[in-house]
Structures are given as C-alpha cells and as structure tokens.
Amino acid sequence: MRFLDALPRLSSTIIFCCLVPLILTGHSEIDAYKESNQEEIRIHYLTDWQIEPSFKYDALCFLNTLTADSFYLKHYQSEFEEFEKRLKKPVKKALSNLKRKIKDEKRSIISVFFCLYFSAVDDKTIDDMLMTIQNSESMHKNLKKTPYYTDGGWRLYESVRNDLKTALIFLKEIQFESYWKKYILPKVNETIRQTRRELPKYDITGEVEAHLGFKLPSQKITAYILYFSRPHGIKITGTRYLTNVAWPLEVVLRNAIHEMMHPPYDLASDIELKKVIYLLKKDEFLMDKVLNHNPSYGYNSFETFIEEDCVQALEQIINEKLNIEAEAHRRWKEADEGMHVFAAALYSVMKKEKFNQKGEKFRDFLIRMIRSGELAPGRIKIIYDNFYAQGS
Template sequence: MKINCKISYNLDILCFLNALSSDDYYVSRHKQAYDSFYPLFSDDIKEKLRMLVKWNKSPIFAPTFTLLISAVPSFSDMSIYSLLQARSEIEDGIFKTPYHFNEDEYDEIFARFSDTIIPLIYELENNGFREYWNTVKLPIIQNKISDLEPYLSQYNLETLIGEFKDFSGEEMDVYVCSFANPHGIKLCGNTLITDVVYNQETILANITHEVFHPPYVYSDIKEYV
C-alpha cells in the first residue's frame, strides 16, 4: 500500500477552529496564530464562536467538520466556501461510508456552516490568514513531507495492520496539517490527518492508530464480544 502525504488548506483552516474556540487546551498549542487572528474578529464573530462551542458542547470542531468535507472527492481543490455549502455532495459522499448523520443533524451542521463558519473564514481571510498560511505554515508542511515520505515508504500498512483487521487498498492519503495538534483525525476512506509537529515515529503510530477508529462493523463486534 502506497502512503501519499498531502497538503490541504481546507482541512487546516477547519482544524484551526479548535484553537479559535479560545479553549486553553488548544490555544496553548497554537498561541502565535491565535494571538494574531482572534483579536481581529468582530464582536459578532466572537459571539458566534461562543455559541458554536455551546451548540457543540465541546471546543473540538475539527473531527466532525473535516470528516464531512472529506466525503467530497475534490474537497482539497474546491473553494472552502463552495465546499461548506455543498450539502448534497457531502450527504451523497457520507452515504457511501460507514458514517451516518440523520437529516436533523445535517440541518444543524449546515446551519452552523452558513451562519458561523463561512462568515468566520471570510473574516479570517480578510485579515490575511491565507497569506499567513501560505508564507508561514505551507513551507513547514512541505519540508516535513520531504522528510516523512522516505521514512513511511519503508513500511507496508497492510502487513502492519492486516493481522488485526481487514485493511486493504492501493493507497492511503495522509494530510499533514499545522493546526491538528494534539489530534490525529480519521476521515472518509483510507484518509486521515496528522500534524506537522509530530516526529516520524509518532506520525506512523498516528496512522496505524486512526484506522482502528469507529465506525465499527457491528457484526464483528458481536462476534468478538
């Protein structure tokens, strides 16, 4: 199985939402970027962020939001604004996976995309976030991938994982982001997010860990239990 290390601005900006929640657990890990951009938000966006945390009952937004957009095959090439409004494409993509959201959940999530996430990203980009990401974060990610790819090419994931679960496919896509720390995030298919600050061994562990995340095959669970 070939491991492809990739870059996605769309995934990374959604990962940044965790820190923008103002939760110390995330702010402490991304303080420079938080201090550069959070104070520039309008009072309206700051209030919407507070309400988003309340709605989500957690400052951890990235896993759900990145999972949803990863259901669209061209998610890294689309405008983030178009992507967050692509409800039919996202629903169709999720339907082909083991993940499940009901219509009420989709209604709630896309309402948050429309009234909070899209205006928030618009303000971020108006305040120079895309330029910041391209000049500060992107070169770090590119350098990490240059070092990481030869290391990962030594390992066959089917051999490492196949002993424990059915795991096959021609390729796995690993998106190296700069705002995922302290998490790894499983996306749709053989795809996941890791973070640029992790060393090579941690990223390999991250990869092998994430493929065991839910959803599970419930018939298998019943058999094992």
C-alpha cells in the same frame, strides 16, 4: 520487522504530490466492509503512501484555536494572539456558537467534525468550502456512503452552517491562505521532505487487515501533514488521516495504523456485537471513565469510547510488531489523562490469549472474550490493576 522493505513482497511506495481531488465512487466504504466479511480476505501486501499538505484541513483545525478554547491555546497561544485583535463581534459570536453547539452541547470536536464532513467533497480553498456550505447536497450524498454518517450529525452540520460561513469569510477577508502559504506551508513541506526518506520502509496495510480480519477500502494511505491539528490525530473518509508537523516519524506511523482501523467493526448493523458490547455498561470502573473523562479529548459516548479503546489496543499490538511502539504501561497512564482503561485491559487480554495467531477476526475475538467472562463487567479493574502491577 522494522524495515519491511527487506522482504520483497512487503515493499511499499511513497508518492509526493500537491493536493489531489477526492474521487468518491459508487463503491462505498460501507460496501467494502460488508464484502470483506462475506468472503475470505486477500491481504494487501503493498502500502502506497501519499503525503500531502492541506490548506483546507489546516483552516478548519484553526477554528479550534479561534474559539479561544484554553484546551487549544496551550498549543497555539501566540497564533491566537496574532489573530484575536482582528476578530469582530459577529465573528466572535459565530465562533462562540460553534464551540457551544459542537463541543459544549454535543460533546464533539470542532476540527474533527468539520474535517470529516469536508473530506466528503474535494474542496481546496475557502471559496470552495463557502460554495459547499451554500449547497451541501454533494457532501450529504457522499457522506452517506461512509460508515461515519448519522442523521444526528447531519442535523448538527445544518445547525452550524451559517456560523461556519461567517468564520470562513473572516479567514478569507484577512487573507489567511496567504499567511498559511508564507509561514505554515514551508514548515509542512520540510517535514514532508524528511518523512520521505523513511516512510517507504514500512508496510502497514497488510498488518492492519490481518488484525482486523477484513480488507481496507484501498492500499493507498494518504497522510495530510497539518500545523493547527494538535493535539488530535484525525481520521477522515477513505484511507486518509490528518497528522501533525510537530510529531516524529514514529508518531506519524502510529497515527496511520490507528486511524486506518476506525471503525474496527460495523456496530450499527451488527446486532450480536452491539448486544455483547453493551454488557460492558454494567462495569462501574469503565463507566466512570466513560462519563467523567475530560470531554475535550472526545470519545464522549459509550460507543465511541469503546471503539477508540479497541483501536488503541489493536494499534499497540501492531506497533510492537513493527518496533515503533510507545511503552504500553506508560502510554495508558499518560495519554488523555489516563482515561483509556479499557484499552489497557483489552491489550492485556489480547497478549494473554495470543490474539491473531490463528487469524480470528477482532470482532469475533471481542465477542468471545466478553461472553467467556474474561472481559465481563466487573473484570476490567482487576485486569487493569494486574496489568500495572506486572509493569511496575
């Protein structure tokens, strides 16, 4: 149903507030995932919505634009031109280093990387972030409680700390926060005001949990409305995500559903799942997209590519149930230059097999489909072509 508040047990609430400090308890996201797979889940029937602005995340996202990366200038050309003339050589060098080390060499995304890491601490201002850069022990400790920590990722953070410090000091010196409060925050607050009227009509936590087969760490979902985040929707620690002021309500909702499902399984510790998923590396059609898509979109490893496409297929199923979907055939032809071929194939199989009608966990369904031959290597292109032949 579209308006889930028509069902009493599926009502939802929305809370508007200023920035709230992140409280990280000893009960980690990893613990929540493992516990949910040890017992039958009790689905949440209440989505506690919180919508907030965030200077911290907007500032970190703005770094994409300051690097002069053409991928972001098509969204923020005028803003770049406004600040470019104020960039001094040491700052330009630091920004160039960030792009080279994070995007060019590690094939990651500057904004996604830093927003995730700084979501592990409750910083709000540039001064707060500079203090964290000076002493990152709390960030390290908190991040290790989440499914997103890797030793390699932490080494990358350590290697760019000084460059990030230089970039943030520049933003402080030019009083970027004052600029943000004067020109950006009013736009964000207007979007929050408009969203406030509609968002309580939707409950999504129960749908997400039912389709994944495990509980989320919390029924509270926090959406940070940003200005400088395009074209990315970004998952951070906890049941929180970053969306954009320019996107309509349907996209904000799709973002929420999508980001809450990352990760849809525990690949790092699931030996059986990893073994089965790695069989897909033998599929030439799929691997061509994994290896040759535009790296600016992210998903530049086999593991992250497959995870993203699994989440996209799951999200599409839920979106259709809530009547907020984009048309599936057009979606995967247009989004990210058509790279998500596994999402289209998996979605087609999920529809054919009537996924989730019997409460099967997504992880188990995926293993079963690959092992049965339905999604075996060599089948992806056949399913993909049939999907579009039927939709033409």
